Amino acid sequence: MSDRALELTRVANLDAARDDWIRLADAAGNPFTTWEWASGWWRHFGGDRELLVSIARRPDRTAAAILPLYVSATSPARTVRFVGQGPADQLAPVCAPEDLKPATLALRDALESDMGGWQVAIADRLPGEAGIAGLLGGRVVRSESSPVLHHDGDFDSFLASRSRNFREQVRRRERRLERDHRIAFRLTDDPERLESDFETLVRLHRARWGESSSAFQPPLDRFHHEFAGAALERGWLRLWTLEVDGRPAACWLGYRMGGAEWYYQAGRDPALEREAVGFVLMAHTVRETLDDGIGEYRLLLGGEGYKDRFANADHGLETVALGRGVRGRLALAAARAASAAPPVLRRQLRRLAG
CATH class of the missing domain: 3.40.630.30 (Gcn5-related N-acetyltransferase (GNAT))
Structure with missing residues (x-):
């Protein structure tokens, strides 16, 4: 054109x-x-x-x-x-x-x-x-x-491309959590569960970041809940919950669209900070993305250090x-x-x- x-x-x-x-x-x-x-x-x-x-x-x-x-x-x-x-x-x-x-x-x-x-x-x-x-x-x-991970391969090949220290942390933290607790990763795919799962995300986000984050302050919380519902209907929504001993410990909100995973927001229980539940859930979402054949994982706005551990580019x-x-x-x-x-x-x- x-x-x-x-x-x-x-x-x-x-x-x-x-x-x-x-x-x-x-x-x-x-x-x-x-x-x-x-x-x-x-x-x-x-x-x-x-x-x-x-x-x-x-x-x-x-x-x-x-x-x-x-x-x-x-x-x-x-x-x-x-x-x-x-x-x-x-x-x-x-x-x-x-x-x-x-x-x-x-x-x-x-x-x-x-x-x-x-x-x-x-x-x-x-x-x-x-x-x-x-x-x-x-x-x-x-x-x-706006960091991004580009990788043509599965999660194991991604880990092989990273440092030994990072590989060991990913594996050790999830193994330790599984050893000490009963854990489950759950993706929201039922419209009947969306409201409660989204409320859990907002609660855990506020518990971790409090007033320092405005991401889900009213009326933004209502807007994001509405968009999550539309995204679920369109097949874009990726709302993950990590449950530890039957209770929500961390949530991850993103969208799958245009051949990429878009990580938007997250929350976690401060009482489980030592268990690194946020890191474990993040690694799980990367695993699911790559193992599903999606070769792009966008960590989006912000240059936080934890993002650099997963990303390999920043445009x-x-x-x-x-x-x-x-x-x-x-x-x-x-x-x-x-x-x-x-x-x-x-x-x-x-x-x-x-």
Whole structure:
């Protein structure tokens, strides 16, 4: 496809793009750009904000991409962002991987046409490996880690590729847990169990991280529960529970889509920290992924040390910002200055900004 072969058509609401969106999201293989994620996010967080959704069409009028933007703020500058941003760990135009470059150029064309009268445009968490951040013509304002494990082989061959110390830890920790306790790994595949299993995940996540994590703070908990239900129906959901002596000890939430396992969140019982139940469950999910013939395990946003023990690549995520007009450029300059301030001052500025 020619890089400039797409024509944009604005739609009034998300429903108007639903059928094309579902088809293109399946091709994209990213749970955070699915119709289910975006429509649920909009119900919970859209409020009375303005939608700016376009369909990018080929010359034959078939849809090649969805460009789902919205006006996130009107002060101090009219700002547009991707629908679904915030809890999403990776975003992009909704399209097949081979159409990502022309879709991004179509997004740039839309912004250059003054779509929505924007003054600041923010494209959050674009995949670094796609090389599309530079196509928007803005400035990369944030780079984040997003580790991934690529491996063509089963779990045993993966372990053989790692250090002796890591191999021994994986095997020893699970053997020790099995020796001292009765354990079971359970995957949620029954809609009747989803609510209780999801509540267990949230409870264990809060037990481990408390107020330091906002991942499941209301209303995010309701949004994620709703999306988990949709993902279960579509066959994407991977919600694992490790039970120790008949009681939940750790939970792992992810999605299987686009030939990859996407690890999103987890929780564990702090009382079983010495038993390394979180590590044991993580290793189990990697085993299940590789032994099922899925050669990509995405550990997603964040460069925590435990992720590096499993990952063998990190293509990163890039957030791009563009300023338009005097107000837009001043707003971006102020944001850059605030980001360089000490943490205490940044918190004070966020409180002042509401």
